Amino acid sequence: QNxxxxxxxxxxxxxxxxxxxxxxxxxxxxxRSYGVGGSTSGPTGAANVKAAKSVPxxxxxxxxxxxxxxxxLRSALQRDIDPFTEKKKAPAPKVTIAxxxxxxxxxxxxxxxxxVAAQKAASGPDDKDTADFKxxxxxxxxxxxxxxxxxxxxxxxxxLFEKYKEIKSTKGFTFSxxxxxxxxxxxxxxxFTAGDxxxxxxFKDMIYPIVKGWHKFDPYTQDHASDLNxxxxxxxxxxxxxxxxxxxxxxVRAARNISGFALPCGATPPERKGVEDVLxxxxxxxxxxxxxxxYSLGSMSATDExxxxxxxxxxxxxxxxxxxxVAGAAxxxxxxxxxxHNDNKTALAWANEExxxxxxxxxxxxxxFEVFARFCNISDTIKKAAMSNKADLMYSDRLGFLxxxxxxxxxxxxxxxxxxxxLLNKAGPHKLEEICSQFDLQPRGSSGEHxxxxxxxxxxxxxxxxxxxxxxxxxxxxxxxxxxxxxxxxLEAGKTLDQAVKEAK
Numbered sequence: 001q002n003x004x005x006x007x008x009x010x011x012x013x014x015x016x017x018x019x020x021x022x023x024x025x026x027x028x029x030x031x032r033s034y035g036v037g038g039s040t041s042g043p044t045g046a047a048n049v050k051a052a053k054s055v056p057x058x059x060x061x062x063x064x065x066x067x068x069x070x071x072x073l074r075s076a077l078q079r080d081i082d083p084f085t086e087k088k089k090a091p092a093p094k095v096t097i098a099x100x101x102x103x104x105x106x107x108x109x110x111x112x113x114x115x116v117a118a119q120k121a122a123s124g125p126d127d128k129d130t131a132d133f134k135x136x137x138x139x140x141x142x143x144x145x146x147x148x149x150x151x152x153x154x155x156x157x158x159x160l161f162e163k164y165k166e167i168k169s170t171k172g173f174t175f176s177x178x179x180x181x182x183x184x185x186x187x188x189x190x191x192f193t194a195g196d197x198x199x200x201x202x203f204k205d206m207i208y209p210i211v212k213g214w215h216k217f218d219p220y221t222q223d224h225a226s227d228l229n230x231x232x233x234x235x236x237x238x239x240x241x242x243x244x245x246x247x248x249x250x251x252v253r254a255a256r257n258i259s260g261f262a263l264p265c266g267a268t269p270p271e272r273k274g275v276e277d278v279l280x281x282x283x284x285x286x287x288x289x290x291x292x293x294x295y296s297l298g299s300m301s302a303t304d305e306x307x308x309x310x311x312x313x314x315x316x317x318x319x320x321x322x323x324x325x326v327a328g329a330a331x332x333x334x335x336x337x338x339x340x341h342n343d344n345k346t347a348l349a350w351a352n353e354e355x356x357x358x359x360x361x362x363x364x365x366x367x368x369f370e371v372f373a374r375f376c377n378i379s380d381t382i383k384k385a386a387m388s389n390k391a392d393l394m395y396s397d398r399l400g401f402l403x404x405x406x407x408x409x410x411x412x413x414x415x416x417x418x419x420x421x422x423l424l425n426k427a428g429p430h431k432l433e434e435i436c437s438q439f440d441l442q443p444r445g446s447s448g449e450h451x452x453x454x455x456x457x458x459x460x461x462x463x464x465x466x467x468x469x470x471x472x473x474x475x476x477x478x479x480x481x482x483x484x485x486x487x488x489x490x491l492e493a494g495k496t497l498d499q500a501v502k503e504a505k
Contacts, residue, residue, distance in 0.1 A: 108145040115143055116184065127172055128266060130331045138165070138176045142183045150191025152182040155209045164206065169198040173266040178203060181327040190214060190407050193327040195266025197259060197394050200402055210406050211399065215466040217410070224400035224410050227469035228380065230373035235478055243366025246485050247417045248457065251362040252375040252474070254412040255355035255403045257394040258386050263404050264329035264352060272336040275356045279349070282385030283340045290377065292342035294351075297334035313339055315353055324354055329404065346371075347378055355403045357382060366417060372474050400466060410466025415477045421484060422456035423491035432458065435487070435501065439480030440464055460484070 119136055126135040141161040144153045156179065164175040173195025182191020192210055194200060200207055208219045217224075243250075257263060258278050261271045283294050295304050297315075308314040317333045318324035340349040348360040359382070361375035383393050394402035400410035424432060429450055432443045444459040445451035460481060462473040483504055490500030 105146055108143075109147065112143055112145050126174075126177075128177075128268065128328065128331070133325075133328055133331050135174075135177055135328060136180055136183075137174070138179070138183065142179075144183075145186070147186040148182070148191075149186060150182040150188045151210045151213045152179055152191030152206075153186075155206060155213070160206060164203060167202055169196050169202060169266075171196045171198065171262045171266060173199060173262065175203060175206075177266065177328065178206075181323050184326050185321065185323065188323060190405055192406060193265045193323070193329075193404050194263055194402070194406075196262040197257075197402060200396060200399060207406060211409060211466070214407055215410065215464070217467040219398045222467060223397050224466055225469050226395075226400060226411065227471040228376040229471065230369060230376050232471045233369060233372060233474055233478070235369045239478065239482055240367055240369070242482065242485050243368065243417070245366075246421065246488065247366030247419050247481070249362065249364050249418045250366055250368055250371045250416070251360060252371050252413065252415045253358065253360040254375070254379070254401070254414070254470075255358050255408055256379060256382050256401065257356040257403055258389075258391050259394050260391045261356065263356070264324070264354065265327045265404055267352075269332055269335065272332065272352055276336040276338065276351055278385055278389050278391070279340075279351045279357055279382070281388070282382045283349070285381050285385060286342065286347075286378075289344060289374070290342050290347050290381070292340060292347065294340045295338055297337040297339065308339060311341075311345060313341055313345075313348055315339070315350055323405070327404075329354060347374060349378070354405070355408075368415070368417070368474065368478055372415065372470075376470075408465065410464075411468065411470045411473060412465055413470050413473055414461050414465075415474045416459055416461035417477070417481055418457060418459055419481065419484065420455070420457050421488045424484065424488050424497075425453055425456035425458070427497055429453070431497070432484075435484060436460060436480060439476050439483065441477060441480040 116136075119138055120134070122139065123134070123137040126137070129135060138161075141156070141158045142153075144156075161175075166175075168174040168177075177195055178192055178199060181193055182188050185191075190210060192207065194203075194207075212218050258275055261275050262268065264272075267275070280294055283292070286292065295308065300308070305314065318330045320326075324330050337350075337352040339351070341347060346361065346363045348362070350358040359375065359378045361371045361378060363371055386392050396402055401412050402409060403412060429443065429445055429452060433450070436443050440463045441460055442449070442463040443453075444461070445453040446457075460477070462477050464473060464476075468476075486504035487497075487500045490504055491497065495503065
């Protein structure tokens with residue numbers, strides 16, 4: 001069969017070559033006849049025209065015969081070659097590490113789920129319960145499994161559990177309330193929430209080790225200081241010009257909580273309303289560039305909702321897997337929750353979300369001083385409103401500004417810029433992380449930490465929250481971003497990355 005195929009292929013090739021020869025002669029004659037120095041009249045021209053008309057059919061027949069014979073030959077030869085050819089292996093099945101658990105680990109998870117179900121069933125009523133949310137009272141040390149990642153699960157010991165299991169604040173927030181989110185949601189990083197200001201004292205031996213693990217700051221031996229005077233920040237005119245060339249937007253945000261009221265995870269409806277009243281008083285005190293409007297989440301119009309949504313200002317009810325929902329901060333939603341923004345949309349405040357108030361100062365461009373000064377003004381005005389109600393902001397000399405989650409203590413401040421650095425971006429996220437780490441900064445790409453940045457646009461912010469003043473953290477951000485801009489300029493001038501990093505000062 002192979003010999004026949006080879007002979008057929010040989011004959012087909014010969015026929016094709018003959019047709020090719022005739023075709024060349026035909027087109028050569030045609031060329032002379034159709035305008036490249038020759039005549040279009042007489043017998044030669046007529047013959048060329050006739051020959052030219054037959055060429056396409058001859059080409060098709062020759063190529064078709066060759067193709068058929070070629071396939072026949074390949075098929076015959078392939079059967080001879082196959083036994084000696086290494087077979088292409090099927091792709092290995094995709095393995096998802098998160099699902100690759102051992103039988104023992106699965107057994108531990110099943111036992112834990114059964115334990116939680118039993119604890120739920122045995123739990124009595126909690127004064128803070130609502131129709132759609134019930135707190136759990138844990139009567140014994142939770143049997144954490146390998147999937148529990150939180151600092152709470154690492155810090156909690158049987159001895160600490162026994163010490164705190166019957167303890168609750170004067171507002172009724174229990175130790176079980178505080179650890180509920182971390183027990184039920186193993187993936188959480190902290191796994192502990194405060195229900196009021198008193199929790200930071202009565203559960204100190206639980207909270208302080210968590211703080212040390214998260215912030216690398218020891219509240220037992222260290223104090224925290226605050227500095228909200230923007231005049232103490234060094235930001236030169238030359239720096240501002242450079243920042244405006246590379247920085248697309250600047251933002252400073254932090255949380256503030258009113259002393260005397262329970263935090264969202266432990267608040268009752270009257271307390272939640274009391275917080276909203278104090279905040280609305282503060283918003284009414286805003287004047288000048290801060291003057292704006294408060295929108296109640298439960299009563300806003302469809303037009304206002306669409307406007308807030310399109311501006312990126314609207315916050316939604318937390319989903320069932322999120323910390324706030326599991327910790328009880330979403331009870332009675334959306335009552336007494338709302339959003340304030342000034343007329344210029346450069347000042348924003350959220351009422352009764354994770355904390356009493358999240359304040360954000362922002363604007364296009366790179367004028368860090370203006371953004372930080374506005375932030376300080378917002379914070380000071382909320383403090384004045386609290387004091388006019390015979391209260392103050394929650395604050396501790398050890399822990400700084402207090403809030404729901406221990407990860408946001410101290411300044412609770414995140415100062416960030418959105419910066420476009422297309423050349424440095426080519427070095428990848430790890431190189432930028434290395435540069436940023438020198439200034440205790442954290443770069444985020446398009447999909448968060450350790451990810452690439454589409455279009456070379458990076459979000460760069462301070463990494464620390466506790467143990468430094470607000471001014472110190474903003475200054476670190478300014479100095480670090482100035483270094484990054486200098487490196488980008490060196491790259492634009494044709495320097496290598498190593499040269500740019502070394503020479504940028």
